[in-house]
Ligand code: ADP
């Protein structure tokens with residue numbers, strides 16, 4: 001009989017909580033471990049400070065002399081904060097963050113020991129990172145990769161290491177990471193949006209994309225996780241019957257946070273605050289053991305870095321509190337999964353949120369311009385946006401009646417829909433003075449008022465306008481936000497460039513006034529992007545049919561979703577925006593497909609192991625007990641035993657039926673894997689895993705979960721849902 005389950009449960013029951021007391025004001029602790037402007041002021045020369053600020057603001061270069069000065073100041077500060085090592089912190093295509101530590105310590109030729117860190121080490125490093133996925137870039141070009149300092153995200157001390165955010169690129173220039181393309185996308189959206197924002201305010205010189213993510217996650221006792229090979233290895237339960245009491249009662253949602261968890265959160269938030277991650281809200285989520293954390297929004301590049309850093313911190317601090325944090329999008333079948341909403345907007349260096357309606361008609365026209373252009377961008381590139389959130393784990397969640405479907409559509413609410421309907425009626429060409437007044441007074445002038453009571457929020461929409469920002473809701477909880485942010489900012493930049501051109505033509509060639517030209521172009525966009533707007537229930541079957549009629553993309557699985565990356569249109573877009581070259585796009589597609597294949601392959605292997613080595617032996621053992629019982633009854637009662645053993649015999653047969661289904665299906669799954677593995681074309685292989693291997697999982701699971709309900713609880717080897725999801 002398996003003991004690990006019961007030992008784990010006993011261990012989890014005995015846990016004492018680790019008390020964390022919240023001391024000090026957050027505002028005073030904020031960014032204590034970050035080399036921000038305040039510290040730079042202390043540790044850098046005026047010249048170096050100016051150069052760094054210039055690099056942050058306009059991407060200016062930093063020469064070696066200045067780099068040396070910055071490194072010197074950074075080192076002095078970091079050592080004073082207790083750092084002994086430094087590390088280039090980068091984001092390889094695995095999706096998470098990576099680091100390689102070097103000690104400040106060095107020896108001079110005469111044997112004198114000293115702490116060394118110069119401009120060279122700050123600006124560029126060559127980590128031996130040849131094992132990170134690169135989609136063939138490094139083999140093809142025999143290019144080595146190096147990491148290069150990103151001054152726009154400040155260095156920080158994490159543990160005893162000075163971490164320097166960097167991009168990871170090949171010597172031939174190709175990006176090997178998720179940060180470099182994001183920076184390029186942020187750069188083009190800045191250029192394109194600034195040019196358009198100048199129609200409304202000449203003083204705008206820079207536009208930044210802002211991102212506020214909301215991170216959902218599960219916490220489960222560490223011992224319980226160790227008792228489940230499927231969760232430990234794949235991040236999710238491959239088998240497990242839903243508990244009698246799950247989330248039906250909604251009693252966990254926004255309920256009192258369990259004290260063990262609260263202590264974890266307190267410690268996490270303290271560390272976040274020191275690292276400059278502006279965490280703000282914490283609460284229970286819908287599912288038992290599910291929680292959410294959200295910060296105040298920040299510039300997108302910094303927000304992405306902070307989210308990755310947060311996930312790392314969470315794992316470390318959870319471990320200390322004897323928890324395992326699960327970022328998988330669907331750790332428990334039948335129970336809500338986790339996502340990471342990406343709230344996104346554009347903001348000027350004059351402090352204006354371009355997606356926030358203002359107090360004057362002109363400001364509102366500016367709002368409408370950015371609002372409608374975003375809608376148009378998503379309409380043009382819906383499939384591409386979908387591809388940016390594709391992963392084996394997120395496939396479980398999208399469209400599962402708890403998260404938006406794989407179809408992209410935009411919800412804007414009834415009031416803004418009415419505004420767009422009115423604008424659709426704007427006359428072609430020049431506008432009469434009456435029409436202008438009417439637009440000013442009754443359409444554009446009224447937006448802030450109506451938005452105030454626009455509390456109507458459609459939770460089923462994948463891309464919703466929520467008052468002063470768009471909220472992208474399909475992003476996976478495990479994902480690196482850099483991917484969707486790269487695509488979203490690229491398509492919006494492309495769209496704004498096109499808009500600017502069209503407006504300028506109307507002004508220069510047709511003699512229209514600026515606002516007339518803008519109204520004219522927006523009117524056409526409203527007409528041509530209607531299919532992407534949907535206010536109804538995104539979870540419904542009818543919507544799926546309607547979306548198909550509208551020719552919206554609906555790629556339910558990752559291999560399907562990733563195809564669009566290398567379409568002619570996508571390649572042209574990435575190239576024209578200088579975000580990704582064809583080689584880089586192809587590489588990324590390959591890396592994603594490979595990751596998909598690996599994930600399903602690993603799940604398949606673990607599944608076989610669980611079935612053959614845990615579930616079948618335990619079930620047979622229980623079946624033997626029943627058989628022994630029937631034989632005993634026969635010994636006592638002879639032919640009359642049937643009267644007493646009917647139930648047992650029925651159970652023996654039921655168990656035998658499930659066992660043979662499990663055996664046959666898992667053998668067939670092994671064969672399907674073998675077939676898939678023999679395919680060399682990576683695309684075809686991914687489809688084979690998706691269409692031929694993966695469907696067995698559900699089928700095998702069904703029979704395993706039936707057995708879980710039949711077999712003696714004491715004999716069942718796998719920790720059950722009700723045990724995993726019980727929190728003291
Ligand atoms: P909710 O939408 O849940 O009612 P909020 O509107 O306060 O709550 O914001 C939710 C998330 O959106 C937060 O993470 C917040 O930082 C972010 N957010 C708010 N404004 C912006 C913005 N202009 N740009 C990007 N993110 C934003």
Ligand code: MG
Pocket residue numbers: 214341471
């Ligand atoms: Mg939200």
